Amino acid sequence: xxxxxxxxxxxxxxxxxxxxxxxxxxxxxxxxxxxxxxxxxxxxxxxxxxxxxxxxxxxxxxxxxxxxxxxxxxxxxxxxxxxxxxxxxxxxxxxxxxxxxxxxxxxxxxxxxxxxxxxxxxxxxxxxxxxxxxxxxxxxxxxxxxxxxxxxxxxxxxxxxxxxxxxxxxxxxxxxxxxxxxxxxxxxxxxxxxxxxxxxxxxxxxxxxxxxxxxxxxxxxx
Numbered sequence: 656x657x658x659x660x661x662x663x664x665x666x667x668x669x670x671x672x673x674x675x676x677x678x679x680x681x682x683x684x685x686x687x688x689x690x691x692x693x694x695x696x697x698x699x700x701x702x703x704x705x706x707x708x709x710x711x712x713x714x715x716x717x718x719x720x721x722x723x724x725x726x727x728x729x730x731x732x733x734x735x736x737x738x739x740x741x742x743x744x745x746x747x748x749x750x751x752x753x754x755x756x757x758x759x760x761x762x763x764x765x766x767x768x769x770x771x772x773x774x775x776x777x778x779x780x781x782x783x784x785x786x787x788x789x790x791x792x793x794x795x796x797x798x799x800x801x802x803x804x805x806x807x808x809x810x811x812x813x814x815x816x817x818x819x820x821x822x823x824x825x826x827x828x829x830x831x832x833x834x835x836x837x838x839x840x841x842x843x844x845x846x847x848x849x850x851x852x853x854x855x856x857x858x859x860x861x862x863x864x865x866x867x868x869x870x871x872x873x874x875x876x877x
Contacts, residue, residue: 656681657774661678661772662763663776665687665688666699667842668778673778679712686715688715691719702841725753737857751788756794760802779817780824782817783861798812799812825866
């Protein structure tokens with residue numbers, strides 16, 4: 656266990672919630688930072704605050720509306736229909752918010768530096784990254800170096816889910832004793848429905864398939 660403080664970039668979804676409790680296991684002190692960036696379902700921040708309260712961690716919200724106005728995507732533009740899968744000829748779906756993780760982690764690093772925190776935790780995963788380039792391991796490692804150079808600091812970016820698929824993420828939540836909380840209280844759904852969600856958007860499909868795989872693996876192990 657690190658005898659230090661960690662800052663979790665926290666959305667209130669399945670991945671970041673699992674990371675929050677992972678951080679509680681790994682660090683002496685944990686804080687959570689959520690962002691309002693013009694997302695359609697700002698309710699996720701309310702749920703994040705509730706989860707942080709249950710976890711007993713300090714929670715803060717920061718407004719970054721610029722992210723939602725820079726590009727066109729289905730998570731911030733209410734007039735844009737959501738891609739159910741990556742269209743032919745494109746490299747990522749229109750639910751990709753350009754620069755989101757770049758901005759989130761950069762702002763979180765400044766926030767952390769001002770408070771003497773050097774450990775940052777984010778729930779990105781290359782294994783199930785849905786075509787989002789800013790969820791790749793190479794991006795996180797590159798940004799870690801850049802942040803350290805930019806602020807003459809020694810930040811460490813932790814990505815506990817990087818090489819886990821969704822079944823593995825459910826397994827980690829179960830190991831941490833928060834599987835029921837993750838299933839009941841988080842908001843992963845692109846249509847803004849908490850818990851198991853709408854069931855048909857890409858985020859819900861990925862989440863449900865992972866859960867089914869994990870539950871099947873438990874069943875087969877007995």
